Amino acid sequence: MLIRFLLGLVLIGGFGCCSNLLAAASQNPYLGAWALTIPGGHAGWLGVEEKNGMLSARMLWGWGSVEAVESARLDGDRLVITRKHNVEHKEGGRTIKTNLNETITAVLQGDTIKLSSRKSRLDGNREDLAEFDGKRQPPMPPAPDLARVKFGSAVNLFNGENLNGWKLTDSGAVNGWSVRDGLLVNEPVQEDGKPHKNFGNLRTEQEFEDFNLQLEFRLGANGNSGVYLRGIYEVQVADSYGKPTSAHGLGGLYSRIRPATNPAKPPGQWQKMDITLVDRHLTVAVNGQTVIDNQPVEGCTGGALWSDVSRPGPIYFQGDHTEVEYRNLLLRSVLK
Secondary structure, X not given: OHHHHHHHHHHHHHHHHHHHHHHHHOOOOOOEEEXXXXXXXXXXXXXXXXXXXXXXXXXXXXXXXXXEOOEEEEEOOEEEEEEEEEEEEEEOOEEEEEEEEEEEEEEEEOOEEEEEEEEEOOOOOOEEEEEEEEEEOOOOXXXXXXXXXXXXXXXXXXXXXXXXXXXXXOOOOEOOEEEEOOEEEEOOOOOOOOOOOOEOOEEEOOOEOOEEEEEEEEEOOOOEEEEEEOOOEEEEEEOOOOOOOOOOOOOOEOOOEOOOOOOOOOOOOOEEEEEEEEOOXXXXXXXXXXXXXXXXXXXXXXXXXXXXXXXXXXXXXXXXXOOEEEEEEEEEXXXX
């Protein structure tokens, strides 16, 4: 009778109701995806799953990749997560690797999650303490029928003459971006013997919802950049010529979706990318070949400006790695 009752409520309440009821029925309201704001105000993400009666979790902590945590368990009405951090330090002229434990305890307040972190230090006598929070992500929409989606007229995001309409994501960073011969160019050059420069990422002043974006880029050997959609999802731009496919390689959604093929050209050649983001589903074509085909995007990627998957955001280019050139930046917004 309980199952029939729940199914009836699902039919009445729709997908969002279904998601909440399934979580409640499993006696674990932490299941699902959580958009986090971690200490320092940066974006993070938490995904909690249960398979064969076992609880597991993955986290994104500001930058880098989405990674599995060491353990996740329920302690009464609390979720307890353990993360391990491999830290290198010098001792007696040797490099020593030490595993430090971090325990994150989470409690729920409706669709808000409150988390506290206790992280051990190398001296073993003290802990770093921090508190942060997050929101439950809305349920994933069904995959859109892209053949039925209507796009507006193409808008050229870059005028080929100056950086009007663009700005750094961090106004305090060093600006390596300029316009040269009609190209948008990034040159993050470090100077020998001088302090490391923190080069900035470049974003559009305008913000967008769903869209199709077409662009061309050129990288040197081992080049690395990225195209952020809505300011939170990074499609990787990298020299991947001749390499195995990877979620960290050209055309991949960084650390989340591995491209189906690798149609990368050799470094130094112009390459094309066609990106469509609709209803939190991503399609990417590189040099005319579809490498991600209308796949759901679970949450933000490393370097996101925020973690809220429902808000509009800019296009931004990663500028803190290597030299890169962009041109022909054409965006068509989805018509509502």
